[in-house]
Amino acid sequence: MSAETPAASTERRFDTTVKPRRRPLFVAAGIAIVVVGALLITQLIHASQTENRVLEVHADVARGEVIRDTDLVAVTVGRVDNVSTVPADQLDSLVGKRATADLRAGSLLPAGAIGPADVVPAPGKSLVGLKLAAGQIPIGDLAAGTKLRLIQTSAPSGSSTTTDSSTNTDGQSWEATMATGTKKTEQVTLINAEVNSRDAARIAQLTSQGRIAVVKDPIR
Secondary structure, rough: OOOHHHHHHHHHOOOOOOOOOOOHHHHHHHHHHHHHHOOOOHHHHHHHEHOEEEEOOOEOOOOOOOOOOOOOOEEEEEEOOOOEEEHHHHHHHHOEEEOOOOEOOOOOOEEEEEOOOOOOOOOOOOEEEEEEOOOOOOOOOOOOOOOEEEOOOOOOOOOOOOOOOOOOOOEEEEEEEEOOOOOOOEEEOOOOOOEHHHHHHHHHHHHHHEEEEEEEOOOO
16 A cells, blocks of 8 residues: 655645636626516517507598598507507508598597598488588688578568478578588588488589578587
8 A cells, every 4th residue: 555645645635726606696697687688589579469559630521521631640658448540651551541430539540531632422311512602601611610500581682582381491400510611702601511411412402592501510
């Protein structure tokens, strides 16, 4: 049995080599960073799947008015249930068409709220063209969507128009809405008024006789 040399014994006794050790704090921090990163990626993917670019009404538009490019704006919204919206990429195709309903600034544009450039009356309504002389309509332009009252008046002085006594109810009135703006000539003002379909024939008959006057009441 060989005796251990003093040099070998000293080398083993004083071996001071430092072995690297993993600190638990650093390990935990690394795991946390990985988890947070994964969560962020998941949220970004989820957001990209639920957020939508849709159209919002930027300025009030009355039913019947023509849509301008400044009336609508694209916005990003989250998932909206039970609401039919209009994709933002349809903006250009809607400019120049007409609103089929009153549109309020700040609201999302609902699908079907903008129709063809031709005026289309609402269900149960009809469009009646009125030719009005001076004194039968207020001075100034009336915008589309303006609420009006149409008043039955007496036959013009000197007119040969005969009236049916059963329907000769001067002062009778009907509610109407301007479907388009006014169009003026040197002698008359032309408007398209939306009225209840059941009253359209009577109003058309009276306006042909010059027996309709337009009244605009204060907004309530």
